Amino acid sequence: MNKLFDLTGKTALITGSSRGLGFSYAEGLASAGANVVLSAVHKKTLDAAVTKLKNQGYHVTGYVMDVSKEEQIIDTFNQLDKAGIQIDIVINNAGIQHRQPMVELELKDWQRVMDIHLTGTFLVSREAAKRMIKRHSSGKFINICSLTSEQARPTVAPYTAAKGGIKMLTRSMAAEWGQYNIQANAIGPGYILTDMNEALVNDKAFDTWVKNSNPAKRWGKPEELIGTAIFLSSAASDYINGQVIYVDGGWLAVL
Ligand SMILES: NC(=O)c1ccc[n+]([C@@H]2O[C@H](COP(=O)([O-])OP(=O)(O)OC[C@H]3O[C@@H](n4cnc5c(N)ncnc54)[C@H](OP(=O)(O)O)[C@@H]3O)[C@@H](O)[C@H]2O)c1
Numbered sequence: 210m211n212k213l214f215d216l217t218g219k220t221a222l223i224t225g226s227s228r229g230l231g232f233s234y235a236e237g238l239a240s241a242g243a244n245v246v247l248s249a250v251h252k253k254t255l256d257a258a259v260t261k262l263k264n265q266g267y268h269v270t271g272y273v274m275d276v277s278k279e280e281q282i283i284d285t286f287n288q289l290d291k292a293g294i295q296i297d298i299v300i301n302n303a304g305i306q307h308r309q310p311m312v313e314l315e316l317k318d319w320q321r322v323m324d325i326h327l328t329g330t331f332l333v334s335r336e337a338a339k340r341m342i343k344r345h346s347s348g349k350f351i352n353i354c355s356l357t358s359e360q361a362r363p364t365v366a367p368y369t370a371a372k373g374g375i376k377m378l379t380r381s382m383a384a385e386w387g388q389y390n391i392q393a394n395a396i397g398p399g400y401i402l403t404d405m406n407e408a409l410v411n412d413k414a415f416d417t418w419v420k421n422s423n424p425a426k427r428w429g430k431p432e433e434l435i436g437t438a439i440f441l442s443s444a445a446s447d448y449i450n451g452q453v454i455y456v457d458g459g460w461l462a463v464l
Pocket residue numbers: 224225226227228229230231248249250251252254274275276277301302303304305325353354355356397398399400401402403404405406
């Protein structure tokens with residue numbers, strides 16, 4: 210591996226990494242040499258993901274951490290401190306979707322999406338950054354945006370508001386932490402084949418719309434985000450801060 214992209218000696222915390230894109234980032238960063246801390250809500254799926262990566266010879270551990278619960282986040286970072294694990298890279302990936310017209314949307318459902326995506330990204334980043342700054346080490350944050358950080362669609366208002374917020378939170382992180390040699394950037398995936406999109410893939414009209422609208426004429430695959438995740442985690446991106454890289458097959462480039 211070119212030294213610019215080598216993550217040997219670095220430790221990455223990836224939220225929501227028991228499956229889907231988070232697992233793919235975990236596998237990708239581990240293959241670039243990083244030690245990886247996986248985390249998710251459901252222990253059984255998390256343990257299975259940890260075992261799968263361990264069986265490939267990677268250095269991984271798993272922590273149950275619901276990013277919508279501040280006390281669980283603080284507790285996890287305290288456990289990491291006790292175990293002597295210092296986080297150099299954070300991928301704020303945990304997420305859910307909630308589809309409903311806005312006039313029917315209840316506050317609790319709005320709040321849950323905002324808590325997991327936007328507030329979770331803030332809280333996990335705060336805990337990691339305060340430790341990086343205290344120990345005078347560099348650091349990398351990769352937040353997960355979406356096409357909805359730029360464009361809206363009906364029935365996903367809280368997700369759209371949260372993803373737009375994550376884009377600006379990324380810039381706030383760059384503005385405050387750049388002076389400490391900490392970079393915060395974001396990946397904006399297009400429509401990628403994961404559990405989150407299962408219903409959309411099975412919806413013939415939606416599937417056809419995706420394939421017709423995207424210059425690539427197809428859905429993306431989780432492994433197609435790995436290169437960007439390694440780049441934004443590595444020394445190769447040390448002078449890039451506050452940016453969103455859209456990995457969308459060219460979708461946002463066209464009308
Ligand atoms: N797939 C796409 O096309 C696409 C496009 C743009 C952006 N994204 C973003 O990419 C991220 C991952 O999406 P995905 O498609 O991989 O989703 P996914 O397959 O549904 O996986 C979601 C992951 O997040 C975890 N999670 C859910 N709620 C959590 C919480 N409260 N605390 C911690 N972890 C939690 C899940 O763990 P449990 O199993 O334990 O719940 C799981 O590991 C999300 O931020 C999503 O918005 C996805």
